[in-house]
Amino acid sequence: MGYSSYLIRRVLLSVLVLLGLSILIFTIARVIPGDPARIALGPLASRGQIDALRQEMYLDRPIHVQYAYYLSGLLRGDFGESLYTHRPVTDDLRDLFPATLELVLYSGLIMVLLGVPLGVLAAYYRDTWVDNAVRLFSLGGVVTPAFVWAILLMLLFAHALAVLPVAGQFSASMTPPPQVTGLVTIDSLLDFNLGAYVDFLRHLILPAVSLALAGIAQAARLTRASMVDVAGRPYIEAARAFGFAEYRIALKYMLKPSMIPTMTILGLDFAALLGNAFLVEAVFNWPGIARYGVEVILRKDLNAIVAVVMIIGLFFVVINFLIDIAVGYLDPRIRLAHAEA
Numbered sequence: 001m002g003y004s005s006y007l008i009r010r011v012l013l014s015v016l017v018l019l020g021l022s023i024l025i026f027t028i029a030r031v032i033p034g035d036p037a038r039i040a041l042g043p044l045a046s047r048g049q050i051d052a053l054r055q056e057m058y059l060d061r062p063i064h065v066q067y068a069y070y071l072s073g074l075l076r077g078d079f080g081e082s083l084y085t086h087r088p089v090t091d092d093l094r095d096l097f098p099a100t101l102e103l104v105l106y107s108g109l110i111m112v113l114l115g116v117p118l119g120v121l122a123a124y125y126r127d128t129w130v131d132n133a134v135r136l137f138s139l140g141g142v143v144t145p146a147f148v149w150a151i152l153l154m155l156l157f158a159h160a161l162a163v164l165p166v167a168g169q170f171s172a173s174m175t176p177p178p179q180v181t182g183l184v185t186i187d188s189l190l191d192f193n194l195g196a197y198v199d200f201l202r203h204l205i206l207p208a209v210s211l212a213l214a215g216i217a218q219a220a221r222l223t224r225a226s227m228v229d230v231a232g233r234p235y236i237e238a239a240r241a242f243g244f245a246e247y248r249i250a251l252k253y254m255l256k257p258s259m260i261p262t263m264t265i266l267g268l269d270f271a272a273l274l275g276n277a278f279l280v281e282a283v284f285n286w287p288g289i290a291r292y293g294v295e296v297i298l299r300k301d302l303n304a305i306v307a308v309v310m311i312i313g314l315f316f317v318v319i320n321f322l323i324d325i326a327v328g329y330l331d332p333r334i335r336l337a338h339a340e341a
Contacts, residue, residue: 007321007324007325010321010324011321014317014318014320014321017313017317018310018313018314018317021309021310021313022070022071022074022306022310023067025305025306025309025310026066026067026070026306027063027067029300029302029305029306030063030066030302032300034300035050035054036057036059036083036300036301036302037050037053037054037057037059038050039083039299039300041053057080057302070303070306074310077090078090079093079303079304079306079307080303080307081303082296082301082303082304083299083301083302083303083304084295084296084299084301084304085304089303089304089307090307092292092304093289093307093308093311094182095182096287096288096289096292097182097288097289097311098181098182098183098184099169099182099184099286099287099288099289100274100277100281100286100288100289100290101183102183102184102185102204103204103207103208103211103277103280103281103286103288104211104270104273104274104277106204106208107208107209107211107212107215107270107273108212108215108266108270108273110208110209110212110216111212111215111216111219111266111269111270112219112266114212114216114219114220115215115216115217115218115219115220115223115266116219116220116223116259116262118134118137118138118216118219118220118223118224119134119219119220119221119222119223119224119226119227119262120223120224120227120250120251120255121134122134122135122220122223122224123223123224123227123228123231123250123254124246124247124250126228126231131224134220134224135221135224137217137220138217138218138220138221138224139217140217141213141214141216141217141218141220142214142217142218142221144213144214145214145279146210146211146213146214146276146277146279146280147210147279147280147282147283149209149210149213149214150206150207150210150211150279150280150283150284151283153206153209153210154166154206154283154284157206158206164202164203164205164206165202165203165206166206166284167203167284167285167286168203168284168285168286168287169184169200169203169204169286169287170196170199170200170203171199171203174195174196174199175196176196177190177191177193177196178191184196184197184200185197185200185201188200206284207280207281207283207284207286210280210283210284211273211276211277211280212273214269214276215266215269215270215273218265218266218269219262219265219266219269222261222262222265223255223258223259223262226257226258226259226260226261226262227250227254227255227258229258230254230257230258231254235253236249236253236254239253260327263323263326263327264323264327267319267320267322267323267326268319268320268323270319271315271316271319271320272316274289274290274311274312274315274316275290275312275316277290278290278291278293278294279294281294282294289308289311292304292308293305293308293309296308
């Protein structure tokens with residue numbers, strides 16, 4: 001089986017994973033306590049109104065029939081109507097997903113730009129105070145939830161020092177740029193609105209860093225461990241014997257093979273950011289899909305719950321597929337192994 005056949009098989013398996021996820025979350029959303037029709041209409045609704053809504057949502061049918069109706073709509077790109085916003089769920093996702101995607105993209109960028117260099121520094125200055133400081137930070141970053149970092153950073157930079165805004169995407173006096181892509185940084189640049197661009201970045205710093213800190217710690221820890229392991233390989237000793245500078249050995253000959261496990265975990269952490277953003281968006285009042293997910297769960301908005309989980313699952317599957325391609329590029333042995341299989 002060639003490498004291209006392997007990738008095609010991965011795509012087919014990803015489709016099966018998404019199908020299984022849809023069945024699982026659909027079933028869970030239906031069996032948890034609470035009548036979504038009663039919750040949507042309120043306590044003053046009559047029995048006739050409730051029965052009419054239940055019939056409209058197919059809640060009076062067996063669960064497998066409900067799923068068949070839902071799957072047929074899903075294949076058409078129709079997630080149904082939200083009981084919370086009374087709009088098509090697809091419209092809600094289209095309006096809210098760009099804000100979360102932008103938050104996740106910047107968080108992922110921060111993870112890579114800070115986590116990998118910290119790991120390289122810790123490995124280069126192994127068993128010194130620099131190494132000990134990075135390892136201590138890594139331990140604290142991994143065990144501390146993102147929402148705890150969010151609260152601590154908010155208290156420090158928004159309240160104690162008052163240097164960064166505390167909530168939302170823009171200041172009250174700032175006019176957002178016209179929506180073109182939905183990504184504010186790109187729309188601001190397209191509109192040549194530097195003020196909105198800078199104001200958005202100031203609002204983005206705290207939630208993005210809060211979300212990225214666990215990934216930074218994980219990347220630093222894994223990069224350091226991988227580079228220390230590679231440091232004892234024969235080709236590294238040969239490079240030292242030829243008189244190569246230590247920084248050149250670290251950056252050119254140790255970092256690249258060390259990036260394979262780091263990239264794999266970083267990819268998983270990046271994919272998990274979308275799910276981890278729930279409480280961070282709630283803390284910073286960020287208008288994204290994760291905060292929307294919390295609100296629809298509290299109101300048992302079945303269509304919206306399943307849609308949010310499916311978007312997170314799709315994001316996770318796509319990122320994992322891209323990781324496979326990237327790892328195959330970094331390590332030709334993986335491509336050759338699948339080509340010879």
